[in-house]
Amino acid sequence: MVKLDAKIPHGPIAEKWTNYKAHQNLVNPANKRKLDIIVVGTGLAGASAAASLGELGFNVKVFCIQDSPRRAHSIAAQGGINAAKNYPNDGDSIYRLFYDTVKGGDYRAREANVYRLAEVSNSIIDQCVAQGVPFAREYGGLLDNRSFGGAQVSRTFYARGQTGQQLLLGAYSALSKEVANGSVKLYTRSEMMDLVIIDGRARGVIMRDVISGKIERHAAHAVVLATGGYGNVFFLSTNAMASNGSAIWKAFRKGAFFGNPCFTQIHPTCIPVHGDYQSKLTLMSESLRNDGRIWVPKSPEDAEKIRKGQMKPTQLPEQARDYYLERRYPAFGNLVPRDVASRAAKERCDAGFGVGKTGLAVYLDFADAIKRLGKHVIEARYGNLFQMYEKINDENPYETPMMIYPAVHYTMGGIWVDYELQTTIPGLFAAGEANFSDHGANRLGASALMQGLSDGYFVLPYTMQNYLADQIGVARFKTEAPEFEQAEKETRDRIQKLLSVNGNHTVDSYHRKLGLIMWDNVGMGRNKAGLEKAIALIQELRADFWKNVKVTGTNDQVNPELEKALRVADFLELGELMARDALVREESCGGHFREEHQTPDGEALRNDKDFNFVSAWEYTGADKEPVLHKEPLVFEYIEVKQRNYK
Amino acid sequence: MDLTLKIWRQASATAKGKFVNYKVQDISAEASFLEMLDLLNESLVQKGEEPVAFDHDCREGICGACSLYINGRPHGPDRGITTCQMHMRNFKHGETIVIEPWRAKPFPVIKDLMVDRSAFDEIMQAGGYVSVRTGGVPDANAIPISKRNADLAMDAAACIGCGACVAACKNASAMLFVSAKVSQFALLPQGKLEANERVRKMVARMDELGFGNCTNTYACEAECPKEISAANIARMNREFLVAKITAPKE
Numbered sequence: 019m020v021k022l023d024a025k026i027p028h029g030p031i032a033e034k035w036t037n038y039k040a041h042q043n044l045v046n047p048a049n050k051r052k053l054d055i056i057v058v059g060t061g062l063a064g065a066s067a068a069a070s071l072g073e074l075g076f077n078v079k080v081f082c083i084q085d086s087p088r089r090a091h092s093i094a095a096q097g098g099i100n101a102a103k104n105y106p107n108d109g110d111s112i113y114r115l116f117y118d119t120v121k122g123g124d125y126r127a128r129e130a131n132v133y134r135l136a137e138v139s140n141s142i143i144d145q146c147v148a149q150g151v152p153f154a155r156e157y158g159g160l161l162d163n164r165s166f167g168g169a170q171v172s173r174t175f176y177a178r179g180q181t182g183q184q185l186l187l188g189a190y191s192a193l194s195k196e197v198a199n200g201s202v203k204l205y206t207r208s209e210m211m212d213l214v215i216i217d218g219r220a221r222g223v224i225m226r227d228v229i230s231g232k233i234e235r236h237a238a239h240a241v242v243l244a245t246g247g248y249g250n251v252f253f254l255s256t257n258a259m260a261s262n263g264s265a266i267w268k269a270f271r272k273g274a275f276f277g278n279p280c281f282t283q284i285h286p287t288c289i290p291v292h293g294d295y296q297s298k299l300t301l302m303s304e305s306l307r308n309d310g311r312i313w314v315p316k317s318p319e320d321a322e323k324i325r326k327g328q329m330k331p332t333q334l335p336e337q338a339r340d341y342y343l344e345r346r347y348p349a350f351g352n353l354v355p356r357d358v359a360s361r362a363a364k365e366r367c368d369a370g371f372g373v374g375k376t377g378l379a380v381y382l383d384f385a386d387a388i389k390r391l392g393k394h395v396i397e398a399r400y401g402n403l404f405q406m407y408e409k410i411n412d413e414n415p416y417e418t419p420m421m422i423y424p425a426v427h428y429t430m431g432g433i434w435v436d437y438e439l440q441t442t443i444p445g446l447f448a449a450g451e452a453n454f455s456d457h458g459a460n461r462l463g464a465s466a467l468m469q470g471l472s473d474g475y476f477v478l479p480y481t482m483q484n485y486l487a488d489q490i491g492v493a494r495f496k497t498e499a500p501e502f503e504q505a506e507k508e509t510r511d512r513i514q515k516l517l518s519v520n521g522n523h524t525v526d527s528y529h530r531k532l533g534l535i536m537w538d539n540v541g542m543g544r545n546k547a548g549l550e551k552a553i554a555l556i557q558e559l560r561a562d563f564w565k566n567v568k569v570t571g572t573n574d575q576v577n578p579e580l581e582k583a584l585r586v587a588d589f590l591e592l593g594e595l596m597a598r599d600a601l602v603r604e605e606s607c608g609g610h611f612r613e614e615h616q617t618p619d620g621e622a623l624r625n626d627k628d629f630n631f632v633s634a635w636e637y638t639g640a641d642k643e644p645v646l647h648k649e650p651l652v653f654e655y656i657e658v659k660q661r662n663y664k
Numbered sequence: 665m666d667l668t669l670k671i672w673r674q675a676s677a678t679a680k681g682k683f684v685n686y687k688v689q690d691i692s693a694e695a696s697f698l699e700m701l702d703l704l705n706e707s708l709v710q711k712g713e714e715p716v717a718f719d720h721d722c723r724e725g726i727c728g729a730c731s732l733y734i735n736g737r738p739h740g741p742d743r744g745i746t747t748c749q750m751h752m753r754n755f756k757h758g759e760t761i762v763i764e765p766w767r768a769k770p771f772p773v774i775k776d777l778m779v780d781r782s783a784f785d786e787i788m789q790a791g792g793y794v795s796v797r798t799g800g801v802p803d804a805n806a807i808p809i810s811k812r813n814a815d816l817a818m819d820a821a822a823c824i825g826c827g828a829c830v831a832a833c834k835n836a837s838a839m840l841f842v843s844a845k846v847s848q849f850a851l852l853p854q855g856k857l858e859a860n861e862r863v864r865k866m867v868a869r870m871d872e873l874g875f876g877n878c879t880n881t882y883a884c885e886a887e888c889p890k891e892i893s894a895a896n897i898a899r900m901n902r903e904f905l906v907a908k909i910t911a912p913k914e
Contacts, residue, residue, distance in 0.1 A: 070798040085719065086785050088825055089727040105805060141799070148801035150794045150854045152818040159808030177818060183726055184821060191793035198789040206782065229774060258721040293692055295699050298723045406725065409742075409749050410696075475798045524709045526702075570709050575676070576717050576775040579709060 022634055022649045025436040026130040031655050035134045039480055043487030050075035053486050054238040054494060056223055058210050058265055060087030062467060063450025064244030065189035066474025072196035074479055079236055081208045081225060083260050088190045091246060091258040092470060095182025096303035097166065098174035099467040101139035106163050110171040112136045117656055119465060122168040122355050123458020124608035124624060125658045128651060130437055131455050138476040139468050143175055145475055149188040153177050166463040167304055168355040174464045179303055179402045185467055210265040211509040213272045216501045220446035224505045228581060231574040233509055235502045237495035240445045240482060243269060247429035247451035251589045253533025255426035256288060256301040262585040263592050266433050266452050274441040275634040275647060277434035277454030280600035283461055283609050284542050285427035286359035289410055290379040299425040300410060303403055304463040307352045309387035309396065314371040314380050316340045321371045331381055331419050342366055350663040357460040357609045358663060360424035364542050365620060374421050383419035424542060428466060430457040434634040438481035439473060447482060449473035459608025513573050516583045521566030525582045528563045532593055540597050545613040549601040553594055560590040595635060595644060602646060605629045626658055665691050665757035669704065671716055672764045674773050693753040698723060700752055718777040725749040725889065728824030732777055733764040738828035738887045746826060746889040766827055768836035770874045781827050783873045784841060790869035791862040792845045794854050813851045820847040822890045829884035835876030840884040842866050843900035844892050850903050860907035867904055
């Protein structure tokens with residue numbers, strides 16, 4: 019049995035990363051030229067890793083699924099990026115960012131990784147400013163900050179409501195520079211089909227060119243997966259249409275352990291579902307909770323009238339409204355962490371206080387903020403978000419409160435990695451949302467951008483050298499090796515199999531069904547019976563998929579149906595693993611809420627005695643049950659407590 | 665609502681394309697334009713026909729992937745939004761909607777409504793960056809920038825690289841796209857050092873790739889989903905002129 023070794027460096031937490039860097043192995047410039055690295059994905063983690071590794075002198079090949087690296091879904095992040103700069107002089111520090119992140123994650127993240135994240139957060143801001151990222155500034159010319167959920171300081175840097183876009187364009191510009199320099203070779207419209215392992219090490223990938231359908235082999239000394247999260251297993255999520263879990267699922271099937279697959283973030287402020295034709299959900303930035311107040315009617319009768327359109331929300335007097343977050347959590351109010359805010363919204367709606375046609379919505383109201391600050395200030399802060407809302411809902415949020423409801427947004431789970439971001443397969447690294455590492459059971463707002471760029475700019479360029487140092491004598495691999503041959507054959511067989519089923523149901527119809535099973539049973543509230551039911555239903559649906567799916571067209575052409583089918587086939591396996599993990603974890607923590615385990619007032623009830631570990635699942639073969647390994651979590655620098663935002 | 669769709673179908677880059685008519689029924693006014701196309705595709709697949717290929721990804725107006733010419737306008741009739749942000753309430757029951765790909769020589773059609781916009785990446789690779797390496801940079805607040813310039817730089821940086829400007833322009837000019845990046849860096853001290861070289865290289869690459877020139881019709885600005893100002897083109901022209909005058913003799 020594989021022993022999980024997180025490879026946490028010795029020494030006090032504030033010195034671990036410094037010590038690591040001081041003693042790690044390095045590769046000299048002449049040898050770097052002889053080493054090849056494959057990076058899959060060009061979001062914040064992938065683009066920053068590829069650019070930085072290219073700058074160091076490695077030969078890098080980088081792949082993206084879209085027509086340009088600039089379109090990776092990091093682009094859609096709105097609110098901001100955290101750093102412990104303490105520019106506002108409000109008491110922030112590296113320790114406090116570390117503490118807030120571990121606490122926000124409900125004490126299910128590895129201390130050493132999170133500390134390093136907080137430590138390099140400041141360098142990220144410096145780097146991005148040097149690249150020309152136009153962060154928001156104050157009149158004195160210095161950088162502005164705002165606050166986000168789960169923190170009592172203002173440590174979030176932002177570029178209007180388009181922070182992800184600007185940071186990604188920064189990383190994309192660095193990547194473009196390296197492509198021009200010839201150190202990075204860029205492959206667009208290219209999707210990973212499989213990972214190639216030779217003698218136990220990751221040595222290459224099989225890619226499919228989505229324009230020609232050509233199956234290609236690429237070899238390297240090391241492979242980085244930066245392919246994002248798997249929230250689209252729910253069909254409806256805030257993820258982009260092409261976001262998928264196939265690359266990490268292939269790695270899992272080849273032996274990489276999967277960490278905490280059930281940890282999913284349901285974001286509290288999204289535009290509610292409005293019809294069964296809907297293809298995705300749209301996020302409204304958490305930053306809105308800085309100024310917006312969340313409420314539902316106090317009485318179910320008023321809620322009923324509003325649902326039926328007999329009353330407008332603006333007509334409901336102040337004393338008839340329930341600002342339930344401010345009532346339940348006076349210390350953090352509307353800025354409680356995402357998991358807490360989402361569950362509170364669900365609780366109110368389930369109890370019959372929800373608004374909107376479906377009753378599955380709550381209000382996010384800016385009337386007070388507009389009165390206090392003036393419309394122009396609100397417009398300057400959130401103008402693009404308000405416009406986006408109006409275009410979708412045909413309602414003016416300056417005049418009537420926004421309607422919001424939680425939606426699947428982010429997956430804290432992912433490929434298990436050690437301190438070096440290396441998976442259980444030597445030579446395979448995972449970065450950004452694709453790994454499980456830093457957010458525990460719940461990610462704080464503005465921390466995803468921080469983690470993606472931390473991994474790519476400041477962690478992998480060091481830790482990968484430590485791995486590659488003993489690879490300098492290893493000659494470039496030939497893609498004629500039998501391992502490549504075999505992986506390509508398996509890919510071709512799988513594609514052929516999908517194309518030849520020729521059943522009666524579209525790929526999307528399966529994806530929708532899977533999404534419903536997941537949302538109903540592996541969503542915001544989970545229980546034993548529901549999870550067991552979900553596992554059975556998913557197995558049934560998977561079997562049906564391979565018998566009755568209809569995939570039109572051929573492999574050697576642009577074929578979006580085939581692309582979707584390949585992804586949904588993997589989601590149909592991944593969803594089951596998520597349910598299994600949720601079933602085993604008999605406690606509530608962060609985004610994982612087991613209804614059997616809650617405090618008398620409905621808060622998540624952790625069980626530190628039995629579940630203070632990272633779940634790391636090992637694949638054991640098709641139709642065999644995966645095996646659970648446990649990485650115990652040790653908290654030396656933070657006292658583990660019941661989270662309290664009251 | 666029921667609609668007739670007149671859609672450009674083209675099997676591959678080299679195949680000859682043509683318009684094909686489709687009927688869609690019972691489309692909700694709340695649905696997005698791309699969700700309406702999803703419904704069409706779902707029905708085509710069910711009939712065993714090939715669905716219409718189109719680029720799309722984030723479906724919230726920021727990735728820049730979607731790129732449809734709707735009733736003769738890039739991203740359709742509404743202003744300041746992308747195709748994916750367009751909702752069916754902009755159309756009427758019984759209407760015929762004409763849907764085409766971007767039509768510009770530097771953006772060849774790949775299939776149906778998908779075009780190849782890699783030329784934009786190539787322009788960016790010619791100089792759309794500040795040449796700093798990872799690490800070793802000054803503290804972020806060591807470079808104060810006036811709020812005005814930071815805001816103007818952000819206005820320009822909001823470009824999503826969708827190519828609507830090129831599609832809207834009768835000359836297939838990429839001036840708005842290129843000038844947005846040139847302006848962002850020209851307005852910031854970080855970008856100043858390489859400003860001359862940057863504008864020279866990016867403009868040269870743009871010309872090589874076959875984009876046309878600007879003749880000041882401002883169709884680009886009118887159709888830009890992010891409402892990037894044509895003033896950026898003026899700024900780029902000034903930068904270009906300065907770069908030309910001050911260029912070292914070969």
